Amino acid sequence: MGSAAQATKDREFTLTSSDFAFIVKLVYERAGIVLGDHKRDMVYTRLARRLRSLGIESFKAYIELINGPQGDDELGPLINAITTNHTKFFREAHHFSHFRNEVLKPFAKAFRQGKQKGLRVWSAGCSSGEEPYSLAMVVAASLPKREAEKVRILATDLDTNILETAKRGVYPANGMAEVPEAIRRRSVSIDPKRETATMGDNLKSLIVFKQLNLLKPWPHKGPLDVIFCRNVMIYFDPETRRSLIQRYAGLLRPGGYLYIGHSESLLGQTDLFETEASTTYKRLP
Ligand SMILES: C[S@@+](CC[C@H](N)C(=O)[O-])C[C@H]1O[C@@H](n2cnc3c(N)ncnc32)[C@H](O)[C@@H]1O
Numbered sequence: 001m002g003s004a005a006q007a008t009k010d011r012e013f014t015l016t017s018s019d020f021a022f023i024v025k026l027v028y029e030r031a032g033i034v035l036g037d038h039k040r041d042m043v044y045t046r047l048a049r050r051l052r053s054l055g056i057e058s059f060k061a062y063i064e065l066i067n068g069p070q071g072d073d074e075l076g077p078l079i080n081a082i083t084t085n086h087t088k089f090f091r092e093a094h095h096f097s098h099f100r101n102e103v104l105k106p107f108a109k110a111f112r113q114g115k116q117k118g119l120r121v122w123s124a125g126c127s128s129g130e131e132p133y134s135l136a137m138v139v140a141a142s143l144p145k146r147e148a149e150k151v152r153i154l155a156t157d158l159d160t161n162i163l164e165t166a167k168r169g170v171y172p173a174n175g176m177a178e179v180p181e182a183i184r185r186r187s188v189s190i191d192p193k194r195e196t197a198t199m200g201d202n203l204k205s206l207i208v209f210k211q212l213n214l215l216k217p218w219p220h221k222g223p224l225d226v227i228f229c230r231n232v233m234i235y236f237d238p239e240t241r242r243s244l245i246q247r248y249a250g251l252l253r254p255g256g257y258l259y260i261g262h263s264e265s266l267l268g269q270t271d272l273f274e275t276e277a278s279t280t281y282k283r284l285p
Contacts, residue, residue, distance in 0.1 A: 013051055026075075126156060126209070132155035137184070157211065171196065186202075227257070
């Protein structure tokens with residue numbers, strides 16, 4: 001027995017090296033997510049939950065299910081179990097200040113002058129919705145209603161479960177800690193008894209949530225004004241990241257902005273974007 005298989009032999013289910021390799025390959029092919037050896041425990045824990053709920057007694061049997069006639073139906077739940085959905089409101093707050101000052105303010109001016117009709121924003125890999133709701137909160141707090149209504153936020157994720165949470169728009173109230181009070185008061189109702197924070201209809205009406213695999217063709221057409229794709233590419237290999245960055249560049253209008261996560265980079269694709277601020281890039285003409 002290999003040492004990795006040894007490591008899991010005392011557990012409820014045995015995850016052999018070849019079971020793990022099968023899952024790694026499948027997740028890479030379907031979602032682009034790279035699972036290194038150090039993710040073995042994470043894969044075990046998340047999928048063990050799935051095995052239990054299906055009443056399956058081993059990883060071997062689970063893989064047989066995936067390879068069997070009903071296998072395609074299991075791919076969604078498998079990927080949902082593997083994705084990491086960590087997020088929060090106003091994560092990397094400097095992006096939201098930049099969005100207000102450099103995107104919304106110029107848009108409001110251009111709108112009043114009749115030079116721009118609307119603003120299109122994409123939150124790619126939106127997880128449970130905190131990112132697009134934070135964007136919508138800034139819109140609602142910074143623009144008069146007439147102009148705010150012209151902002152469209154498309155929010156997409158691969159994970160269908162997490163999108164349900166996003167659409168519901170109800171969060172633990174303590175998640176509001178990072179939300180500036182003046183912004184929160186306009187758009188979020190707090191229920192102190194249940195300790196929940198419910199996103200207002202003024203926010204929901206700005207956002208369209210959709211399931212989308214970033215690796216597949218994208219149904220929406222450009223030009224877009226803004227793309228937030230933060231803390232998503234970190235799970236992909238350099239080749240996938242490079243291709244995504246090129247596709248984002250193809251969708252953004254010249255002068256549009258791409259915001260990425262704090263530990264991500266554009267992999268030196270400086271012919272497409274100029275650096276505007278930390279992890280904030282402007283599409284070159
Ligand atoms: C860590 S969350 C980032 C959430 C948010 N953007 C933020 O920065 O707080 C990463 C999200 O990427 C999604 N994701 C992973 N692979 C994806 C793919 N191939 N297509 C679309 N979304 C994907 C996951 O489901 C997860 O919700």
